[in-house]
Amino acid sequence: QVQLVQSGAEVKKPGASVKVSCKASGYTFTDYYIHWVRQAPGQGLEWMGCFNPKKGDIQYRQKFQGRVTMTGDTSDSTAYMELSRLNSDDTAVYFCSRGRSQLLPGDQWGQGTLVTVSS
Amino acid sequence: DVQMTQSPSSLSASVGDRVSITCRAGQSVYNYLNWYQQKPGKAPKLLILAASTLHSGVPSRFSGSGSGTDFTLTISSLQPDDFATYYCQQSYYSPPTFGQGTTVEIK
Numbered sequence: 001q002v003q004l005v006q007s008g009a010e011v012k013k014p015g016a017s018v019k020v021s022c023k024a025s026g027y028t029f030t031d032y033y034i035h036w037v038r039q040a041p042g043q044g045l046e047w048m049g050c051f052n053p054k055k056g057d058i059q060y061r062q063k064f065q066g067r068v069t070m071t072g073d074t075s076d077s078t079a080y081m082e083l084s085r086l087n088s089d090d091t092a093v094y095f096c097s098r099g100r101s102q103l104l105p106g107d108q109w110g111q112g113t114l115v116t117v118s119s
Numbered sequence: 120d121v122q123m124t125q126s127p128s129s130l131s132a133s134v135g136d137r138v139s140i141t142c143r144a145g146q147s148v149y150n151y152l153n154w155y156q157q158k159p160g161k162a163p164k165l166l167i168l169a170a171s172t173l174h175s176g177v178p179s180r181f182s183g184s185g186s187g188t189d190f191t192l193t194i195s196s197l198q199p200d201d202f203a204t205y206y207c208q209q210s211y212y213s214p215p216t217f218g219q220g221t222t223v224e225i226k
Contacts, residue, residue, distance in 0.1 A: 037163075044206065044217055044218070044219050044220050045155075045157075045163065045206055045208070045217040045220075046217070047214050047215045047216070047217070059213065061214045062214075095162055095163070097162075097163075101210060102213070103151070103210035103211070103212075103213060103214075103215045104153065104208060104210045104215045105153035105155075105165050105168045105208065105210055106163070106165060107165050107168075107174060107175075109162035109163055109164070110162065111161075111162060112161075112162055
């Protein structure tokens with residue numbers, strides 16, 4: 001069955017970077033975009049950007065431009081999201097999701113990775 | 120960014136009730152409107168895409184309607200497993216944006 005399995009929780013200090021992985025299985029990795037969506041504690045969902053494993057093109061939400069990097073390894077069917085210059089507002093659960101389109105919907109989601117930014 | 124506004128923000132209902140949640144887009148998104156269900160500590164699950172198409176495996180008590188700027192998610196007979204938070208999301212404009220969520224609680 002289709003699965004997206006994310007890396008474990010992280011605790012980072014302000015100013016540091018975090019890299020979250022998302023390993024896909026059960027489908028052809030290059031057939032779907034990988035999206036990254038985050039959710040701050042008690043808040044709603046915020047799309048961060050997406051990565052196209054087939055073509056390698058990437059689209060970032062403007063607010064994250066310059067701070068986020070999305071990549072993928074097709075040999076390993078794994079996508080990565082790295083966020084730099086972390087601050088307390090980046091404390092959130094980060095989800096990966098696959099979708100046929102650049103604009104979602106995501107039909108399968110990873111379990112989420114909690115990133116806590118604290119001094 | 121296109122603003123998505125859901126109403127109500129929360130509601131209390133009983134098992135067996137018919138429940139409707141509304142989503143309004145700041146500008147027309149045609150039928151590029153999706154609905155998700157999220158339970159505490161879990162990832163969202165896709166329920167409905169393209170305003171009214173039930174995602175694979177989703178029970179038929181869920182339905183979606185609307186186009187343009189006004190959309191509705193309806194649960195025809197609320198079941199215990201349906202108590203959760205529901206989000207709408209537009210996929211016509213970049214960036215894709217979500218509503219603030221509607222929490223369905225047990226009365």
